[in-house]
Amino acid sequence: MLRTALRHVLAQKTRLIQTVLAVCLGVAFISGSLVFADSTTAAHRAAMSQDYADISVTVRPKSAPVADADERYGALDDALVRTLAAVPGVGSVRPVAxxxxxxxxxxxxxxxxxxxxxxxxxxxxxxxxxxxxxxxxxxxxxxxxxxxxxxxxxxxxxxxxxxxxxxxxxxxxxxxxxxxxxxxxxxxxxxxxxxxxxxxxxxxxxxxxAAPGRYSSVDLTAAPGTGESELAARVAAVLPADRAEATTADAQATQQSVLISTVTRSYERLPLLFAVVSLFIGTFLIVNTFTLLVARRSREIALLRAIGATRRQVVRSVLAEAALVGLAASVLGFVLGLGVATALPHMLDTSGDLLPAGPLVIGPAPVLASLAVGVGVTVLAAWLPSRRAARGSLPSRRCARPSSRRPRRSPGSAAGSVWSRSCSARACSSR
The missing domain is CATH 2.40.40 (Barwin-like endoglucanases)
Known part of the structure; x- marks a missing residue:
């Protein structure tokens, strides 16, 4: 039955290519958007790690932003810069405005x-x-x-x-x-x-x-052998607790990572919308394609039942064809999705913000999603036609067993018995 399914897939290339293209387009947008999001997140994090490469701890004002500039930035002056430079474990101090x-x-x-x-x-x-x-x-x-x-x-x-x-x-x-x-x-x-x-x-x-003679923040670099958390604790001890606070570079990177993840995940919505529409239309195309294929093979399916194929084997044969088509569409769609992921940074409107450059990050999630969507959608869409094919090939109940009636002779024919036309028209192969 598997060889039969494979032979039919190869024999119906022209008709099945429409199904492959429909599924391929949906898979391409799904895999492309996932690869794009992963690649963009990785590129953002790499750029962010470079931004914080020379920063261990940052000192910022603690007062509310609505406060007066002199009040808000009052603690961040040259005197505090000198105090921070004298803290043990501080390698360098950079006041920032x-x-x-x-x-x-x-x-x-x-x-x-x-x-x-x-x-x-x-x-x-x-x-x-x-x-x-x-x-x-x-x-x-x-x-x-x-x-x-x-x-x-x-x-x-x-x-x-x-x-x-x-x-x-x-x-x-x-x-x-x-x-x-x-x-x-x-x-x-x-x-x-x-x-x-x-x-x-x-x-x-x-x-x-900021304010005259004041800074908006102060960046500190730890000396060799001093950790960020240790340095932050030492710096916090010399800061006016109600006016300034110290934050490690790791904490700032974590905050930025959350923001980056939110922004990059929002980029997936447009491609995924195209994917949903494509797969929705493709489902109807798959059902129609396999319905036509099963209708054209009704005699062949009946013959398979006559020589011993069961209903489950017929269903599995049609679903095997769908799985082969879905697998081919998934592979082709994933390859096309890599092109989509490469083109998306130039297609999305990010208000003039250029996405950081970086290599494509291909994780297991896009690969598994491509296979699950491509094969799953195709098999599910072909399930109903396969059930119809199995039901349509079953013999009628009157032919499930030989008639108990006495066989009648055919008028004008030689001696012998024949079954009625209703029972001789199909083979009894319900076993």
Missing amino acids: DGSVTLAAKDGTPMRADSMRGKLGVAYAPGADGRDSRYPLVSGRAPRNGGEVALYRGTAAAGGYSPGDTVTLATDGPAFRKRLVGTVSTTDSRVTAGGTLAVFDKATAQRLF
Whole structure:
């Protein structure tokens, strides 16, 4: 029966190819969306780990955001920076003054106007060597006063700016203009994923994003041999408990992971919607295809019953054909799904946010889902036609056993007995 099923699958290639394509399309969207979500999550986490590579503990203000800027950031001053630098186990201290700033392109069009994220403004913080390791200069020089600004090289290119141009910016108040004096590079995923970056001198950044002489946060790097939790406990001991708090990089990464998972899982909804619609339509196509195939093979199925095939064998034969078709559609759909996963970052509208680049992550879930959906949908859709085929091939009850009546002779024929026409028309093979 298995060889018979395989022979019929190969003999009906033209008709079954419609079923394969219908199932293949649904499987492709399902596997593609799952691979895409896993790959995007892995790429986000890799980018995030790079963002926190030089951070062990971050100190932030504890007061409510609605508080006055002087009150909110009052504890994060140069005196606290010196205190933190003296804590045992602290390798380096980086005071940070950053926030959100909107830039206008050279033609006056706001950049990333529809996005709430990735519009970053920071302070240039040179180290002992006079360079900022987070934002190294690419061309020109760093800003030195309130009338100058440096831009991320990608931001400058997108806005059409060149060194010496006047850049228009805005935070919460009126727009202001500054002269572009240099360009920088960065590995910050918020910027490399399509965001903008403006770099100011320290005093200007403090005035724009915190308060004069105050910082929005302080990043600490642990010395070799000191763990993050241990350092966080030591730092918390010297902080004003009601005004500032210390958070480990692992805790921040966990918070970001939850956000990333929420965002990336929402990307699956559109592909999965196409998959559901495709499989819904494909189910009707599968039922119709196998109904026609069974109808064309009614005599052959009756012959199989006559030579000893049982009802279950007939049903299994049809379902075996469906399973073979579903398996082929699943494999083809999964391969096509990898192409869908590659194309999805360019198809989805993410308000100008570019998804981080990374390799495709193929886990067991997309593979198992492809096989379960492809084979399962095909077999379930072919189950009803297979049952009809088995019922239609059964002999009538009048022929289940030989008639107990006395055989009658056929008029005008030689001596002998014949069964009635109703019983001689089909074979009794109900056993």
